[in-house]
Amino acid sequence: MIYDNVLQLIGNTPIVKLNYLPDPYGAQVFIKLEGLNPGGSMKDRTALYIISQAEAAGQLKPGGTIVESSSGNLAIGLALVARQKGYKLICVVDPKISLVNLSIIQAYGAETVMVDQADEYGNYLRARLDKVQELVKQLGAFWPNQYNNPSNPEAHRQTTALEIYEAFGNELQWAVIPAGTCGLITGCSLGLKEHIPHIKIMAVDAAGSVTFGKPPGVRHQIGIGSAIVPGNVRRELYDEITHVSDAEAFSTTRRLVKEEGLLVGGSAGAAVFAALKLARRLPGGDKVLAILPDRGDRYYNTIFSDEWLEQIGIELGKSAVKI
Ligand SMILES: Cc1ncc(COP(=O)(O)O)c(C=O)c1O
Incomplete structure (x- = not known):
């Protein structure tokens, strides 16, 4: 084939x-x-579908920017799909991300922004989501919002x-x-x-x-x-x-x-x-x-x-x- x-x-x-x-x-x-999957996880499917839907809905214009918070796999999937389709990707990550994942995301050509404020249990999700909001506002970027986007399921x-x-x-x-x-x-x-x-x-x-x-x-x-x-x-x-x-x-x-x-x-x-x-x-x-x-x-x-x-x-x- x-x-x-x-x-x-x-x-x-x-x-x-x-x-x-x-x-x-x-x-x-x-x-x-x-x-x-080519990016190494099932998030390739999610990334492809979310980006295709955003294109169809006019939320992503040619050459546009995507900002997302991800533990690694969605970031890798988005990095793969975004690059192939000509979009810029900024991934908001945290110190729990595997160094290997961080290197893969960067190898695909995406930018990464690291947050450093954990909650009392050592989780960074809230800090990551706050950072995403800030960047989306600042850059007029598209936010896939994987936690709430119906295109994810x-x-x-x-x-x-x-x-x-x-x-x-x-x-x-x-x-x-x-x-x-x-x-x-x-x-x-x-x-x-x-x-x-x-x-x-x-x-x-x-x-x-x-x-x-x-x-x-x-x-x-x-x-x-x-x-x-x-x-x-x-x-x-x-x-x-x-x-x-x-x-x-x-x-x-x-x-x-x-x-x-x-x-x-x-x-x-x-x-x-x-x-x-x-x-x-x-x-x-x-x-x-x-x-x-x-x-x-x-x-x-x-x-x-x-x-x-x-x-x-x-x-x-x-x-x-x-x-
Ligand atoms: C390794 C791994 N397992 C499981 C999941 C959970 O999938 P979902 O976010 O669709 O619930 C993820 C999500 O990023 C993942 O990266």
Whole structure:
């Protein structure tokens, strides 16, 4: 297959069965590898769709500027799409961003602005959003506003969910989906429930996130969890909600590469941790799909670094993490 440009490579990611981690007496577990998008995550889909919609609505004019707050993956997706379409991108980031991500964003040619004021739990979201407002006003720029923009879930309703339906037909009982801005989970829930009425959705949140009404706490997972309740959250669409700790997410991420050959990110580890637990209580004939948002090479200096884990107080060998 020969493609005309890199943007045509976005979407149509593969689905693979897990062969070693699941309990042989439980449901089968499959994963959708969103890290195989050209920018390395499912946010390429969101970026492409949001920019296309903004163009259609006249919010983005040729040569215009885009300003967004992102933990990394949307920034990378936007950087890729913006550059290809001739827009300037300014990303507001914070000190929790992986150095690898920062370098990737800059390699695509985007500008970065770093905020430094954390709240009492070490989260920077509010500071980032304030900075975005300031820049948008100052530059007359377009703000994708991923937390509240309906185009964020819509991108996944139209593409990710459809691809899953095309792969499984009606033969899928559960989809396990990590929640950050809730674009991925809300879009997939809407699309999947349209096509597969009996499907159940499990939302995977980070311990310490406030999205589903729990008190805020310290967390080191990136992309998953939130310090504010996202506008795109649609609680009524999610059949179960589970909170995964940093240790559970990171230990599963490490097991995925060693045991299944899948080098994926921390939210992928969280999703698989939740999917494996779920699969154990389901009958053998059932199928569970976990969506794995990004690939693991972004996390060499964090999740795959023993020193980093030690710094944040996680001892994987000693922690009683059981799937
Ligand atoms: C690695 C990773 N996992 C999960 C998510 C959550 O996706 P969403 O923001 O669509 O809820 C993100 C979002 O940036 C992410 O970067």
